[in-house]
Amino acid sequence: MKKKSIICLFAVVLCLAMILTGCGTAQNNAGQKKLKVGFVYIGTANEPGYTYAHEQGRLYAQEKLGNKVEFVVQENVSDTDDSIVSVIQSMIEQGCKMIFANSYGYMDYMYDMAEEYPDVIFLHCSGSKSRENMLNYFGRMYQARYLSGIVAGMKTETNKIGYVAAHPIPEVIRGINAFTLGVRSVNPDATVEVVWTSTWYDPSLEKAAAISLLDKGCDVIAQHQDTTGPQIAAQERGKWCIGYNCDTSDIVPDAFLTAPIWNWGPYYTEQIQKVLDGTWKSENYWGGMEDGVVALAPLKNAPEGAQEKVDEMAQKIISGEFKVFQGPIKDQNGNVRVPEGTVMTDEELLSFNWFVEGVIGTIPED
Structure with missing residues (x-):
């Protein structure tokens, strides 16, 4: 009986060890936090147009980057008032460390928020103001x-x-x-x-x-x-x-x-990957047909x-x-x-x- 007890006890310990090892692996996998990235859109993404083109670029990045990134998307955000402020604040509260916004009218609001949140990276489409944690991007x-x-x-x-x-x-x-x-x-x-x-x-x-x-x-x-x-x-x-x-x-x-059409996918993928790699810098971008960001x-x-x-x-x-x-x-x-x-x-x-x-x-x- 004593021998059987020792064997049973060993089996229990072994099982516990396997469970704990498994839990440890799961925690490591879960512990590799995804980069949360926000996208703020002036319009709707399901109708062919400006916002649709940006959304196609985001989907391209999502496909390329896989489970490294989690996206938070907000459509139909006005650029005629400060609506974007509450949207961005909500994204930051959700853990977004990188936020793209695609309307010229967002510029001043994003510029102010970039100063308020220096640990968040802001990327503004078509504007002209930048900071150490904010760049402007557009195509020719x-x-x-x-x-x-x-x-x-x-x-x-x-x-x-x-x-x-x-x-x-x-x-x-x-x-x-x-x-x-x-x-x-x-x-x-x-x-x-x-x-x-x-x-x-x-x-x-x-x-x-x-x-x-x-x-x-x-x-x-x-x-x-x-x-x-x-x-x-x-x-x-x-x-x-x-x-x-x-x-x-x-x-x-x-x-x-x-x-004239947009192709944002490669640019979005590149910028997000730079954040993942720790190499991102605030460098304004104005690419042309040679980059493929614009085409006919x-x-x-x-x-x-x-x-x-x-x-x-x-x-x-x-x-x-x-x-x-x-x-x-x-x-x-x-x-x-x-x-x-x-x-x-x-x-x-x-x-x-x-x-x-x-x-x-x-x-x-x-």
């Missing part, structure tokens, strides 16, 4: 807009092209100008008329703005908006459209020509010769042989703003407040 979308302008300029029959624009900030003005330069590089007689909506996301208002341009004889509609409203208006009228943010040819197949969607319903011209200019942009804002460039009043042989600096591009020749419209005070 004007490169793809120039290419889309080539397509529009070759497609128009009325030489009247409409542009539905959001807010009169340098980013939007820069895009309108690049698009117009692309249009007039192949069609000097064409003009681009701008209508402002003073909103990023309002499908009905954006559609109405496009309709007002179609009523004036515009047969191609371009946009800097977050919805497909302008594109739908063009299709319903039997005209053409240039999209934005992502390829929406499946939504407006009869009207779609192309679209495949051409549909395009005029003859457009693909060849786009390919030619895209290669020159990527190689650096051609700069979109190289002189000579005149403003809409005919004054030379960029002399021949010079190229606008990044500082000038980031503070754009005038229209190039060929644009019809004014820049209001936002």
Whole structure:
């Protein structure tokens, strides 16, 4: 009996040891805390548009980084008030150590919060303010807009092209100008008329703005908006459209020509991995077509010769042989703003407040 007792006791001890070992392993696995990363979006991620493109980038990062990261996402956060403050505070309370936010209007709030929370990393899309724990990131979308302008300029029959624009900030003005330069590089007689909506996301208002341009004889509609409203208006009228943010040819197949599009996945993955590796630094980013962060969607319903011209200019942009804002460039009043042989600096591009020749419209005070 005594021998059996010793054997039983040994078995119990062995089992306990195995259980404790197992628990220890589980604790180690669980103890490897995931990096919590927050994403704040101006719009909704389930409709093709600006926020949708960012969400596709986040999903790409999620796939690449696997179980190293846990994401917290908040959609439809206004940038016209301090809504983002409570959202970010909530994310920090949930343990987020890294927060991305995708609207220009968030900038000042994030800048202040970066000072308040020095141990949290802030990444702001499209702004201009930075700190040791806050950077700005964006892409040279004007490169793809120039290419889309080539397509529009070759497609128009009325030489009247409409542009539905959001807010009169340098980013939007820069895009309108690049698009117009692309249009007039192949069609000097064409003009681009701008209508402002003073909103990023309002499908009905954006559609109405496009309709007002179609009523004036515009047969191609371009946009800097977050919805497909302008594109739908063009299709319903039997005209053409240039999209934005992502390829929406499946939504407006009869009207779609192309679209300047975003590819945020590699950048998001890289930045998060740097935090995981302990190598992250506050370094502002403004990448171009050579990085793949901006591109042009495949051409549909395009005029003859457009693909060849786009390919030619895209290669020159990527190689650096051609700069979109190289002189000579005149403003809409005919004054030379960029002399021949010079190229606008990044500082000038980031503070754009005038229209190039060929644009019809004014820049209001936002």
